[in-house]
Amino acid sequence: MRTFGFPEFLFILEAAKWTVALSLIAFIGGSIGGLIVALSRTADNRAARWISGIFIQIFQGTPLLLQLFLVFFGAPVLGFDINPWLAAGVALILNSSAFLGEIWRGCIQAVPAGQTEAAHALSLSYFSRMRDIVLPQAARIALAPTVGYLVQIIKGTSLAAIIGFVEVTRTGQIINNATFQPLIVFSVVAAIYFVLCWPLSLLASHMERRQAAALAR
Numbered sequence: 001m002r003t004f005g006f007p008e009f010l011f012i013l014e015a016a017k018w019t020v021a022l023s024l025i026a027f028i029g030g031s032i033g034g035l036i037v038a039l040s041r042t043a044d045n046r047a048a049r050w051i052s053g054i055f056i057q058i059f060q061g062t063p064l065l066l067q068l069f070l071v072f073f074g075a076p077v078l079g080f081d082i083n084p085w086l087a088a089g090v091a092l093i094l095n096s097s098a099f100l101g102e103i104w105r106g107c108i109q110a111v112p113a114g115q116t117e118a119a120h121a122l123s124l125s126y127f128s129r130m131r132d133i134v135l136p137q138a139a140r141i142a143l144a145p146t147v148g149y150l151v152q153i154i155k156g157t158s159l160a161a162i163i164g165f166v167e168v169t170r171t172g173q174i175i176n177n178a179t180f181q182p183l184i185v186f187s188v189v190a191a192i193y194f195v196l197c198w199p200l201s202l203l204a205s206h207m208e209r210r211q212a213a214a215l216a217r
Contacts, residue, residue, distance in 0.1 A: 004181045009188060015171035016192050022167060023154045025089045030096025030153070037101025042108050044126055052101065059098035065159050067091045072163040088160035096153055103149060107142040108134055144207035151197045151204070158193070168192050 002008075040052035059067065072087035111134050119129040161170035172189035176182050 002178050004175065004179045004184045004188075008175050008179065008185075011175060012168060012171050012185075012188055012192065015166060015168050016196070018165075019154065019157050019167040019192075019196070022085075022088055022092065022157045022160060022165070023150070026092035026096050026153050026157070027150055029089070029093035030100050033093060033097025034100025034104055037097055038104035038108055039130065041101065041105040056098045056102055059095050060102070064091065064095050064156055065162060067095055068159055068163055084160065084163050084165040087163055088157070088165045092153065092156065092160075095156070096149075099149060099152075100146065103145050104138065104142050107138040107145070110141050111137045141211070144204050144211060147200055147207060148204035151200050154196050154200075155193060 037052045037055060040048040041056075043049060068088065068091045071091045072082065072084065075082040075087065108130075115133050115137065116129065119133050124132070157167055158169040160167060161173060164170070166174075168189055172185050176185040179185065
């Protein structure tokens with residue numbers, strides 16, 4: 001039986017790049033999807049609001065683990081060839097789109113109503129109103145909660161281990177099966193997640209304090 005040593009530590013540390021890569025894929029894809037959802041939720045079109053609302057209810061109302069299972073095991077049933085990388089990416093993007101879309105919807109609606117009323121008075125289209133007036137202001141409000149949600153994405157990637165995606169958690173499981181030293185192995189895994197998430201949590205808190213101080217002036 002092997003014992004946990006420096007090579008095992010490096011193996012787990014090497015897997016952190018896949019955790020970061022999957023997190024970036026989920027965040028970038030989720031940002032694009034989230035913007036679409038947020039704009040749909042605040043659109044003048046009733047059908048767009050209804051469809052985006054159903055999307056949010058589905059992906060916020062079901063566990064991410066179940067969504068991973070549905071994508072990974074459901075796609076082959078429908079005739080699609082899918083691997084853990086693609087399944088994890090698709091499930092996390094859809095999940096992140098729902099949460100970021102709702103976060104950004106709130107930020108859009110937090111922009112003072114007078115701004116939107118002035119845009120209506122100028123007969124600006126919905127696209128022009130959002131691009132030139134609402135979104136630049138909403139983006140400043142959204143920075144802190146968006147960075148905070150990125151922490152949740154990073155931690156959520158650990159669930160991809162269930163479908164065989166080899167990131168930090170899955171690597172920890174592999175090494176634990178070889179060493180039978182779960183306390184050491186999963187302490188290292190937890191420490192790596194902490195190192196990835198803690199700076200982002202501090203950044204989000206700093207942004208919130210700056211925003212609160214700016215509003216208090």
